[in-house]
Amino acid sequence: MPSSKLSVVVTRRLPKAVENRLSELFDVELNKNDTPFTPDQLSDALSRADVLVPTLNDALDADMLSKAGKQLKLIANYGSGYDHIDIEAADARGIMVTNSPGLLSEDSADMTLALILTVMRRFKEGSAALQSGKWLGWSPSAFLGTSVGDKTLAIIGMGRVGMAVARRANAFGMNIVYHNRTPVHPEIERNLNASYIESLDDMLPMADVLSIHCPNTPETHHLINADRLALLKPSAFLINTARGQVIDEAALIKQLENDQLAGAGLDVFEKGSEVNPKLCDRDNVMMLPHMASATNEARIDMGEKVILNIKTFELGHRPPDQIIPQR
Numbered sequence: 334m335p336s337s338k339l340s341v342v343v344t345r346r347l348p349k350a351v352e353n354r355l356s357e358l359f360d361v362e363l364n365k366n367d368t369p370f371t372p373d374q375l376s377d378a379l380s381r382a383d384v385l386v387p388t389l390n391d392a393l394d395a396d397m398l399s400k401a402g403k404q405l406k407l408i409a410n411y412g413s414g415y416d417h418i419d420i421e422a423a424d425a426r427g428i429m430v431t432n433s434p435g436l437l438s439e440d441s442a443d444m445t446l447a448l449i450l451t452v453m454r455r456f457k458e459g460s461a462a463l464q465s466g467k468w469l470g471w472s473p474s475a476f477l478g479t480s481v482g483d484k485t486l487a488i489i490g491m492g493r494v495g496m497a498v499a500r501r502a503n504a505f506g507m508n509i510v511y512h513n514r515t516p517v518h519p520e521i522e523r524n525l526n527a528s529y530i531e532s533l534d535d536m537l538p539m540a541d542v543l544s545i546h547c548p549n550t551p552e553t554h555h556l557i558n559a560d561r562l563a564l565l566k567p568s569a570f571l572i573n574t575a576r577g578q579v580i581d582e583a584a585l586i587k588q589l590e591n592d593q594l595a596g597a598g599l600d601v602f603e604k605g606s607e608v609n610p611k612l613c614d615r616d617n618v619m620m621l622p623h624m625a626s627a628t629n630e631a632r633i634d635m636g637e638k639v640i641l642n643i644k645t646f647e648l649g650h651r652p653p654d655q656i657i658p659q660r
Contacts, residue, residue: 340404407646409643410433438497452572453542485539488544510527512532538564541569544572573597573600582609
């Protein structure tokens, strides 16, 4: 007898608690070995699932979505970012798209502050010397970094993550300026001790640390290009825990090679997992494998959001995290 439950295909391994709950509620197909789907596997899943649960590694452009069967009615994205999904193409095929926003802000902000401290205080170099056996003991001139307190932190994108970063930076005695499409509410500004700078180009020369917290859109692609990198002080540090495509990576490498930037902390890269080796070779660049939100708590919360969106959809209601296409 055929199952009356929704057919759900999950493209990557999720926390066990999330997978167990999905299995209880739906006719779910899990990715037991956690190997990323090939384009053929993704096409096959689209052709037979009622609901697809993808991650940011699954490119769901218009061509891929054209492979979707008529039964596919929901893409419940596991993650807040959805630039890998063509929302308009999905909508044209009658496929709703949801995401799982607002759950990663605190963990991402923690990682941002960790990267700021790491590159400004030269943790990478100190740790490498110690672990390699090259450390000869304390010296007054060894591993001199830059104090964090009283430095200006310039934030691009004062959304949930940007505000969480500002709260933490306040505790370290940093001065906060920010650029956003529009200013946040004056009360929020007061609470964050943050000043709005309308022009990005005016803000960049102020920055001792520039931290990026905006999505990847056509408007923000290479927002930080060669011209804007040149506006930063040579003593400034660049931090990115948002989207790699916001920075022109070739221009960033050139600034670092020419000693026109003090260092960078990067959790994301322009070409995803294809990391430019010229970044790997630099002592003043700390790189992480897109792990800003990698905590057990965040991953489980994301899964619960996905389940809520699917269940709400199944009951005939609008999911709380539906992404509305731009008209």
